[in-house]
Amino acid sequence: MKRAACTIASANYLHFGWTLAESFLNSHPHDEFYLLVVDQLPKHFVSQNPRVHVLEVEKLGLPSFLSLAFKFNVVELNTGVKPTFLKYLFSLGVDKVIYFDPDIYIFQPVELVYEELDSVSIVLTPHILSPTPDVDHVYEKDFLGTGIFNLGFVAVSNSIQGRNFLDWWEERCLFFGFNDLRVGLFVDQKWVNFAPCLFDKVHILRHVGCNIAYWNLQQRSLSENETGYIVDGSSPLVFFHFSGYSPNRPDQLSRNLRVSQGVDETLRRILIFYGERLRANGAETYQKYHYAYGNFSDGSPIPSLARRLYSVTMDQWGDQNPFDVRSGFFAAAKKAGLLSRHDQSVQYSSNNLPVNDWRIKLINRFLFLLPRIIGGDRYTMLMKYLSFISILRNQRQLLFADEPKSAR
Numbered sequence: 588m589k590r591a592a593c594t595i596a597s598a599n600y601l602h603f604g605w606t607l608a609e610s611f612l613n614s615h616p617h618d619e620f621y622l623l624v625v626d627q628l629p630k631h632f633v634s635q636n637p638r639v640h641v642l643e644v645e646k647l648g649l650p651s652f653l654s655l656a657f658k659f660n661v662v663e664l665n666t667g668v669k670p671t672f673l674k675y676l677f678s679l680g681v682d683k684v685i686y687f688d689p690d691i692y693i694f695q696p697v698e699l700v701y702e703e704l705d706s707v708s709i710v711l712t713p714h715i716l717s718p719t720p721d722v723d724h725v726y727e728k729d730f731l732g733t734g735i736f737n738l739g740f741v742a743v744s745n746s747i748q749g750r751n752f753l754d755w756w757e758e759r760c761l762f763f764g765f766n767d768l769r770v771g772l773f774v775d776q777k778w779v780n781f782a783p784c785l786f787d788k789v790h791i792l793r794h795v796g797c798n799i800a801y802w803n804l805q806q807r808s809l810s811e812n813e814t815g816y817i818v819d820g821s822s823p824l825v826f827f828h829f830s831g832y833s834p835n836r837p838d839q840l841s842r843n844l845r846v847s848q849g850v851d852e853t854l855r856r857i858l859i860f861y862g863e864r865l866r867a868n869g870a871e872t873y874q875k876y877h878y879a880y881g882n883f884s885d886g887s888p889i890p891s892l893a894r895r896l897y898s899v900t901m902d903q904w905g906d907q908n909p910f911d912v913r914s915g916f917f918a919a920a921k922k923a924g925l926l927s928r929h930d931q932s933v934q935y936s937s938n939n940l941p942v943n944d945w946r947i948k949l950i951n952r953f954l955f956l957l958p959r960i961i962g963g964d965r966y967t968m969l970m971k972y973l974s975f976i977s978i979l980r981n982q983r984q985l986l987f988a989d990e991p992k993s994a995r
Contacts, residue, residue, distance in 0.1 A: 588682050588683065589619070589680050589681050589682050589683075590615075590618045590619070590681070590682065590683045590684075590701055591618060591619040591620065591621060591676060591681045591683070591684050591685075592611050592615070592618065592619075592620050592621075592684070592685045592686075592687060592697075593620065593621040593622070593623065593672065593673070593676060593684060593685070593686055593687075594607050594608070594621075594622055594623070594686065594687050594688065594689045594691075595622075595623045595625055595665050595666075595668065595669060595672060595686075595689070596622065596623075596624065596625070596626075596665070596689040597624070597625050597626040597661055597665060597876075597878055598624065598626040598627070598628070598629050598873060598876035598878070598879070599626075599873055599874050599875070599876040599877070599878065600689050600690075600873070600874075601624070601629075601869065601873040601876075602834070602865050602866075602868045602869045602870040602872075602873045602874065603689035603690045603865065604622050604689040605622075605635050605636070605639070605868040605869065606689075606692065606861075606864045606865055606868045607687055607688075607689050607690075607691055607692065607693070608620045608622060608636060608638075608639045609636065609864070609868065610692045610693040610694070610864075611687070611693045612636070612638055612639075613693075614693050614694075614695065614696040614697070615696060615697075619638070619640065619681075620638065620639050620640065621639075621640045621641075621642060621672075621676060622639050622640070622641050622642070623642050623643075623644060623647075623668070623672050624641060624642065624643050624644065625644045625661075625664055625665045625668060626644070626876075626878060626879050626880070627643075627879035628641075628643060629873075629876060635868065635869070642672075642675075644664075644668060646675075647668060647671050647672060647675050649668065649671060649761075651906075653908055653909065653910065654897075654901055654909060655667070655668075655761065656880040656910075657880070657889070657894060657897055657909040657910060658894060658897055658898040658901065659764060659765070659894070659898075660766070660891065660894060661878050661880070661881065662766060662774065663764050663765060663766055663774055664880070666738070666760070666764060666774040666775040666776070667760040667761060667764035667774065667775055668760070668761075669686060669738070669741075669756075669760065669775050670753045670754075670756040670757035670760055670775070671757050671760075671761070672686075673686060673743055673753055674750070674753045674754075674757065677745045677749075677750065677753075681745060682744065682745045683701055683704045683742070683743075683744050683745070684742065684743055684745075685697060685700055685701075685710075685740070685741075685742040686740065686741050686742070686743075687739065687740055687826070688739035688740070688828065688830070690739075690828065690829045690830055690831075690832060691739060691740070691798075691826050691827065691828050691829070692826065692827050692829065692861055692864070693825070693826045694815060694816060694823070694824045694825060694826060694827065695796070695815070695823045695824065695825045695826075696825075697797075697825060697826065699792075699794060699797075699825070700742050700792065700797075701742075703742070703790045703792070704742055704743075704744040706788075707744070707788045707789060707790040708743065708744050708746045708748040708749040708752060708786065708788040708789070709741070709742070709743055709744075709748075709749065709752055709782060709786060709788065709789045709790070710741070710742035710743075710789075710790045710792050711736040711740075711741060711779065711782065711783075711789065711790070711791055711792065712736060712737055712740050712791070712792050712797055712798040713735055713736055713737070713791060713793075714726070714730050714734075714735065714736070714737050714802050714803060715727070715730070715802065715803050715806060716793055716795065716803070716806060717806055719805070719806075720805070721805075726802050729802075730802075732768045732773065732777075733768070733773045733776060733777065734773055734776040734777045734779065734780055735780050736776070736779050736780070736782075736791075737776070737798055737800070737802075737828070738775055738776040738779055739798065739800075739828050739830065740797070740798050740826075740828070741779070746788075748786055748787075748788050751786070752782065752786050755785070756775070756778060756779070759778045760774075760775045760778070763778075765898075765980075767978065767980070769974070769978060770978060794822065794825065795807050795818045795819050795822050796818045796822045796823050796824045796825040796826075797825045797826060798826060798828050799818065799824065799826075799827050799828065800827070800828035800829075800830050800841075801830060801831065801840050801841040802830075804840070804854070807819055808820070809824070809851070809853040809854055809857070810853055811853050811856070816853070816857065827857065827861075829841070829858075829861055832858070832861065832862075834862045834865040834866055834870040834874075837858060837859055837861075837862030837863075838855055838858055838859060838862075839858070840854065840858060880910070882910075883910055883911075883912050883917060884910050884911050884912050884913075885912045887912075887926065887928060888927075888928070888929065889910075890925065890926065890927060891979065892925050892979055892982075892985075893920050893925055893926065895979035895980045895982075896920070896925065896979065896980075896982065896983060896985060896986055897909055897916055898980060899980050899983050900916070900983060900986055900987075903915070903916075904916050919986050919987075920986065923985050923986055925985060925986075957969070
């Protein structure tokens with residue numbers, strides 16, 4: 588029975604990948620670990636551990652890979668190739684595989700997961716195990732958008748149902764693996780809400796020591812004894828998910844915290860320890876690397892708008908390399924004024940818009956006067972249209988506004 592664990596990372600996250608691999612292999616000396624690099628390998632790259640099998644994403648044999656790499660941003664591509672990667676490991680003879688996000692650390696052997704795969708095909712962990720106590724139920728509302736299960740962890744057996752699950756998941760990830768919450772999409776994760784409904788050999792792992800992260804720490808308490816870290820006074824800490832952690836802020840849990848949460852002394856020791864391991868595994872070097880699929884061939888950045896419009900016009904460009912500034916897509920995007928030397932759009936979300944910016948205030952003042960001018964019904968209709976058209980993938984006409992319909 589061949590067992591393995593794996594992760595996926597771009598070059599600027601390799602210190603996370605090495606640290607995860609180190610923690611897994613320390614607890615599982617006879618198992619194998621695979622690291623998929625969704626990027627171009629850095630020059631003079633040398634594997635830090637001969638027991639870690641490093642694969643480049645091109646080795647997966649994805650059809651039209653450059654189109655996928657252009658269509659999706661770095662997070663979407665890293666998550667979207669996950670089922671393809673697991674299928675590839677099955678083709679190498681792996682019987683049981685566990686995927687971990689690179690920002691996870693294994694504190695205890697994960698035998699309980701491998702044992703579950705003796706009788707089931709898929710193992711998942713939910714984000715939370717009990718109702719959230721806060722009045723606004725912030726995390727519960729978030730999970731309605733991003734998914735019930737956290738796909739920083741998933742385990743699959745090389746069984747008929749396990750392979751069927753990966754085929755089903757892969758097709759959806761490669762076509763619709765966008766981070767687009769307004770249309771119900773959230774990379775690879777949201778799709779797996781369906782898994783317990785569509786497949787009967789799914790185990791929902793409720794062990795409190797598995798996949799602890801900032802979103803469920805308010806429900807679990809950490810302590811320490813002579814055997815290691817303990818959760819809720821009795822369960823061992825098996826693996827911790829340091830989502831949003833930065834070695835540049837070693838004593839902070841996550842930049843993604845939505846609910847005020849103190850860091851107690853036990854958690855602080857865990858965070859400091861993890862930061863030390865990241866630095867030992869090359870954080871200072873790796874975090875400086877730039878994503879290979881983030882720029883056109885002339886070095887200019889690929890704006891989010893360009894990626895989204897490419898994704899809905901791919902049929903127009905044939906087998907052209909979309910990264911090439913000599914391509915038809917680049918010419919059309921440049922003509923339409925969609926390109927820029929800087930892409931600041933990724934800095935903002937609905938949670939951090941510059942509401943005090945004079946331009947935002949001016950827009951708001953205009954919008955708030957509109958109902959008096961056009962009436963509440965027309966205003967409501969306008970807002971619904973703006974909600975539709977503000978989804979970038981619904982703006983195909985930006986590229987083809989000058990063309991007659993017969994030419995499309």
